[in-house]
Amino acid sequence: MHKALSRRRFLSNVGRSTAATVLVRPALSFTHMNSVSGFFDVGDGTSLSWQDQGVINTANSPYAKLHGVPVRAVTIEEGFWSKRRKTNVERSIPTLRVELEEHGRMDNFRRLVGKTKEPQKGPYFSDSDIYKWIDAVGWALQSDAMPELRRTTDSMIREVVAVQEPNGYLNTYYQNDRVSLRMSQHDQEVGHEMYCLGHMLQGALAYYRGTGDSTLMDAGARMVDNFVLPNYGPGQNQKPIISGHPEIEMALIELYRTTGKRQYLELAGYILHGDDRWTIDPERIVYMFCGIPFPQRTKLEGHAVRAMYACCGAADYYLETGDQAYWKALNTLWEDLTRRQMYINGGVGARAQWEAFGAPYELPNAQAYGESCAAIGNMMWNWRMLAASGEAKFTDVIERALYNGINSGMSLDGTTYCYRNPLAFDPAHFDGFRGSPNIRNPWYDVTCCPPNIERTFSSLPGYFYSTSKDGLYVHLYDNSTLDWHLEDGTPIKIQQKTSYPWEGAVKVTVTPAEPKDFTFHLRIPGWANGASIAVNGKPEPGAKPGEYLAIRRNWKPGDSVTLNLPMETEVVASNPRVAEDRGKVAVRRGPVIFCMEEVDQAKSVALADVSISLSQSAKFTSEYKPDLLGGVTVLHHGGGVFEVSSAEEALYAPASLAPAKTRPAELTFIPYYAWANRQPCAMQVWTPYVRT
Numbered sequence: 001m002h003k004a005l006s007r008r009r010f011l012s013n014v015g016r017s018t019a020a021t022v023l024v025r026p027a028l029s030f031t032h033m034n035s036v037s038g039f040f041d042v043g044d045g046t047s048l049s050w051q052d053q054g055v056i057n058t059a060n061s062p063y064a065k066l067h068g069v070p071v072r073a074v075t076i077e078e079g080f081w082s083k084r085r086k087t088n089v090e091r092s093i094p095t096l097r098v099e100l101e102e103h104g105r106m107d108n109f110r111r112l113v114g115k116t117k118e119p120q121k122g123p124y125f126s127d128s129d130i131y132k133w134i135d136a137v138g139w140a141l142q143s144d145a146m147p148e149l150r151r152t153t154d155s156m157i158r159e160v161v162a163v164q165e166p167n168g169y170l171n172t173y174y175q176n177d178r179v180s181l182r183m184s185q186h187d188q189e190v191g192h193e194m195y196c197l198g199h200m201l202q203g204a205l206a207y208y209r210g211t212g213d214s215t216l217m218d219a220g221a222r223m224v225d226n227f228v229l230p231n232y233g234p235g236q237n238q239k240p241i242i243s244g245h246p247e248i249e250m251a252l253i254e255l256y257r258t259t260g261k262r263q264y265l266e267l268a269g270y271i272l273h274g275d276d277r278w279t280i281d282p283e284r285i286v287y288m289f290c291g292i293p294f295p296q297r298t299k300l301e302g303h304a305v306r307a308m309y310a311c312c313g314a315a316d317y318y319l320e321t322g323d324q325a326y327w328k329a330l331n332t333l334w335e336d337l338t339r340r341q342m343y344i345n346g347g348v349g350a351r352a353q354w355e356a357f358g359a360p361y362e363l364p365n366a367q368a369y370g371e372s373c374a375a376i377g378n379m380m381w382n383w384r385m386l387a388a389s390g391e392a393k394f395t396d397v398i399e400r401a402l403y404n405g406i407n408s409g410m411s412l413d414g415t416t417y418c419y420r421n422p423l424a425f426d427p428a429h430f431d432g433f434r435g436s437p438n439i440r441n442p443w444y445d446v447t448c449c450p451p452n453i454e455r456t457f458s459s460l461p462g463y464f465y466s467t468s469k470d471g472l473y474v475h476l477y478d479n480s481t482l483d484w485h486l487e488d489g490t491p492i493k494i495q496q497k498t499s500y501p502w503e504g505a506v507k508v509t510v511t512p513a514e515p516k517d518f519t520f521h522l523r524i525p526g527w528a529n530g531a532s533i534a535v536n537g538k539p540e541p542g543a544k545p546g547e548y549l550a551i552r553r554n555w556k557p558g559d560s561v562t563l564n565l566p567m568e569t570e571v572v573a574s575n576p577r578v579a580e581d582r583g584k585v586a587v588r589r590g591p592v593i594f595c596m597e598e599v600d601q602a603k604s605v606a607l608a609d610v611s612i613s614l615s616q617s618a619k620f621t622s623e624y625k626p627d628l629l630g631g632v633t634v635l636h637h638g639g640g641v642f643e644v645s646s647a648e649e650a651l652y653a654p655a656s657l658a659p660a661k662t663r664p665a666e667l668t669f670i671p672y673y674a675w676a677n678r679q680p681c682a683m684q685v686w687t688p689y690v691r692t
């Protein structure tokens with residue numbers, strides 16, 4: 001490992017990159033400024049009102065090729081995601097609020113102002129549960145005003161900020177009797193103070209972008225301004241600061257994007273650099289994904305959510321500074337992710353022990369950890385890589401994680417959640433998880449995943465489109481309407497009509513306010529071999545899987561683009577180094593990964609004994625079932641059940657070259673995300689195959 005850059009060298013580097021950044025900052029001008037409040041001066045004087053800021057606000061990021069659109073600009077209509085999003089606001093967000101109350105998460109705040117005598121409850125990062133829930137509400141309020149939810153959340157925010165100390169400090173675990181523990185090296189490594197502040201800022205920014213109410217954001221900024229910045233950082237009179245659980249980095253940079261205050265970016269950069277005044281156990285440097293300069297990282301390791309959030313912060317730092325060492329490291333880590341560490345469902349973090357990445361290709365199925373938060377972190381990181389590059393390979397990862405490893409994390413009725421997302425499951429061999437006999441639960445004492453999934457679904461419209469200097473990008477397909485503007489201010493509407501992901505036809509209507517020359521970039525998913533596109537009925541050549549097809553023309557109101565993505569079922573093999581998947585295949589149709597659940601198979605078919613029969617002529621049949629699992633496409637394929645002649649058969653016998661004996665069976669596959677929504681039964685994504 002290289003010797004860490006010294007603190008002094010880091011500071012001089014920051015000075016240089018700051019100066020360079022100011023020089024190259026492009027003069028983006030948004031003319032569509034219709035709001036009357038909430039303007040902030042960002043860097044060069046260009047600013048976006050709160051209504052116009054995306055999930056991340058890269059409007060002024062000098063190294064962003066793509067700029068997000070606000071959640072409110074996209075209306076997701078009746079289709080695949082509308083069901084999830086309706087459940088999210090009608091069931092998930094309200095039921096989780098009840099759980100948060102019942103488990104004392106708000107009483108932790110009330111306790112400090114004498115409103116309750118309840119003791120502190122939950123782990124030291126419990127405040128973040130409230131902030132992530134507020135995060136989910138903030139985005140949801142962009143899609144629908146929901147006055148009652150707004151009132152409830154406003155009053156929670158008032159109870160949160162009421163406990164802020166005059167010096168700006170706000171963390172219920174470290175107030176009153178635990179003041180002396182604050183920000184010690186031990187607590188910075190394990191205590192999550194900066195993690196909670198990060199979630200406070202993210203929740204506050206979501207709420208600000210949803211409502212224009214800056215109460216929580218102002219409180220978060222006060223903690224940074226009055227408590228963190230004066231006391232922690234590289235200066236002679238400041239104490240060391242590290243990120244025991246990355247999160248603060250991306251939150252500080254988002255606060256910088258919103259307020260224009262450059263110290264936030266510089267502090268994030270310093271934390272990403274690591275603080276060499278403290279000696280940190282090398283194992284913890286691996287586990288925390290913090291403590292050495294981020295650009296020295298060459299592989300994903302340690303705690304998966306920490307690593308993903310660190311990559312998000314580092315990508316944000318690159319978007320603002322253009323630091324090439326960061327971009328190089330991020331791409332090296334991304335290659336490691338996609339070549340050696342990512343599950344087929346977009347999940348990451350194979351090991352339950354330390355919730356960590358395993359060795360390269362260590363991707364067990366039943367033992368997979370695959371925390372919902374890690375898949376979400378993966379999506380968030382790739383969203384930032386996409387903003388920096390405009391490359392569709394990053395969108396492919398977003399789609400893979402979103403439809404599968406994230407979507408599996410919430411039950412179809414929206415009230416129970418997976419913390420782990422295994423790729424094989426047998427109730428007979430399941431020892432329960434964190435004290436519960438179930439894989440899906442309404443509550444975990446470490447309840448990071450439920451509100452994380454909720455905020456992902458409520459912010460989802462913000463991931464559909466981006467603008468760029470030359471036009472517009474479409475990333476995701478579903479029935480929806482975009483009502484926004486090009487970067488030159490020309491108002492534009494885009495409508496999508498589709499049955500995606502069950503069918504591959506997408507009809508897109510492009511309606512600029514007036515005829516306009518611009519480039520429309522349509523994403524051709526990496527799996528879509530043979531995709532075709534037509535503009536006003538005329539074939540448009542050049543569609544390549546895993547790229548955006550750039551169509552530059554004079555677009556007129558009502559122009560239509562038809563996209564045909566071949567929704568064919570494919571069997572997928574893994575790299576043979578993934579030991580558990582050798583001799584097995586998984587089934588994918590479009591962006592959806594399928595699995596088998598035992599409940600869908602014939603009575604005599606035990607999942608542990610099945611194989612899929614592959615030949616040139618064997619084909620899948622597909623069938624849309626509106627009444628099954630909220631409406632899913634089901635796949636069928638011929639297979640077999642391994643015959644075991646008798647229970648008395650020897651455990652070991654001379655190997656035979658004859659093919660294993662099987663009896664035929666029809667196999668039924670459902671989308672992986674919908675597993676574990678009926679009675680507990682065996683499930684598997686990877687199935688042995690026999691050639692016939």
Ligand SMILES: [Zn+2]
Nearest residue numbers: 371373448449
């Ligand atoms: Zn989690």
